[in-house]
Amino acid sequence: MTSVDVSADLRELKATLASVEAVLDLPSLRREKEELEAAAAEPALWEDAEHAQKITSRLSYVQAELKKLAELHSRMDDVEILFELAGAEDDPSAAAEATAELASIRKAMDELEVRTLLSGEYDERDCVMTVRSGAGGADACDFAEQLMRMYLRWSEEHNFKTETYDISYAEEAGIRSATFGVKGPYAYGHLSVEQGTHRVVRISKYDNQGRRQTGFAAVEVVPALEQTDEIEEIPEDELRIDVYRSSGPGGQGVNTTDSAVRITHLPTGLVVACQNERSQLQNKATAMTVLKAKLLQRTREQERAKVDELRGSATASWGDQMRSYVEHPYQMVKDLRTSFETADVKGVYDGNIDGFLEAGIRWRMSGEKNV
Structure with missing residues (x-):
């Protein structure tokens, strides 16, 4: 040089x-x-x-x-x-x-x-993430657990605090779903670009013949609710509240009382559960906070969809497949929106996703400018 x-x-x-x-x-x-x-x-x-x-x-x-x-x-x-x-x-x-x-x-x-690109209304906030397994049987459940671990490792590397609210374990391996909070400045701004459908292609650990299997998992990211948010109290007749015994790994007392809480919002079908505290009241309060955050996000998305319809917007849907993790016949993780890719699949699962987040933030910003 x-x-x-x-x-x-x-x-x-x-x-x-x-x-x-x-x-x-x-x-x-x-x-x-x-x-x-x-x-x-x-x-x-x-x-x-x-x-x-x-x-x-x-x-x-x-x-x-x-x-x-x-x-x-x-x-x-x-x-x-x-x-x-x-x-x-x-x-x-x-x-x-x-x-x-x-x-x-x-x-x-x-x-x-x-x-400097994180200037959205809610980008500065903490966030609540939910990872759910999709089609693909045990491999999808195992993949969902790998994604949860990936986000927890990324958070740890960036000194963000995390709090797991609820985990539903699958019978054979992995998880059906998990909801956890990520707390730190601009947590939502960084991780919101992870929302969408993730796909894995690999040789199945759960297939006796060792065949290649495709599995899917969905990632949802919503900004944490704050006291300044305007949201009406939810009428009690719109809620179904179930209490049950916590499941999965836990402390000595976690599985012995009906402390876990599941809240279903009947008009929308949204379901939120929390079992991380020993107290049923604490779990109920946390679940209600997460439910309100998801309802507020749904309202925002509906308003945004109306505006996009009026504008004739054709921007990509966050719910579409957005990233593939190929472990066989070659090693590659590729974001289908930004084309950012890496052959270091293990590094990605270990939380090395900054390149994907940066590319996603720039992609989102370019889309907003073109709307």
Whole structure:
């Protein structure tokens, strides 16, 4: 890489960083950090645990964003000096190290730039995810469990908290469905692009003849409900509430009482269950919160569909098949909307899905611009 190329690349990266900082409103971020630090230092903060968690979570996020921006400035200064030293000393190994660092900076910049695209009304929120097995028997159930693990691993890698509300285990292997919350800044903005039908193609572990099997799983993502959301109380005659004994792995007391709660919204057929707490009342409260979030999301989707119909929109449906995971006869995970793909199937199952999320966010943004 010539000095001219390096100078041009650095100028482009610095211009991009300046644009990102303008979109993120750096002065406002710094002010917010000071305000949150003051709030976090209040002696009475933890009298309201939920509010305290929001304050500390947001503070951690803002601090991390500012640190990331400062580090990028420092890294760009350092890599410029590294290229100059490599050229002056005619050192190929130093030049290779500088080139690798420049590529790493560009990757970090791309990830940061994607964050500026998360400007939707609910993108900043936590989210609730549901993974359901579809056609494909035991392989589909096993695949659904792999997807749940994939999202939990991704959340762990990004320091997002997760809370599992309900798991329905399949008889032979895997799960029929699971509902869990992902809590962290922009959790919904990042993971909303995962909504849709996922397909796996592999040699079945559950077929005596070892034949190739196709299985499907559906992923649903809704933004978490907040106190500012306007949603009417649901009349009791529209709800069927069933209590039952929790199933599957759990603590010593989890399977001995009828603490699990299943709520069915009769007009829509939506069903929500929760069994993660020992208390029936706690499970009922959590299930009602998830149900309201899903009803609110359904209302939003219906309103959006009406607008799209008026506009003559032909954008892809989130419910359509959107990603394939091929384990045989070759290794490939491919997003059918964005064409982003990787041969590292194991890495994807281990939560390495940032490339898919970034491509999905950019794809969604381009679709919104074209509507």
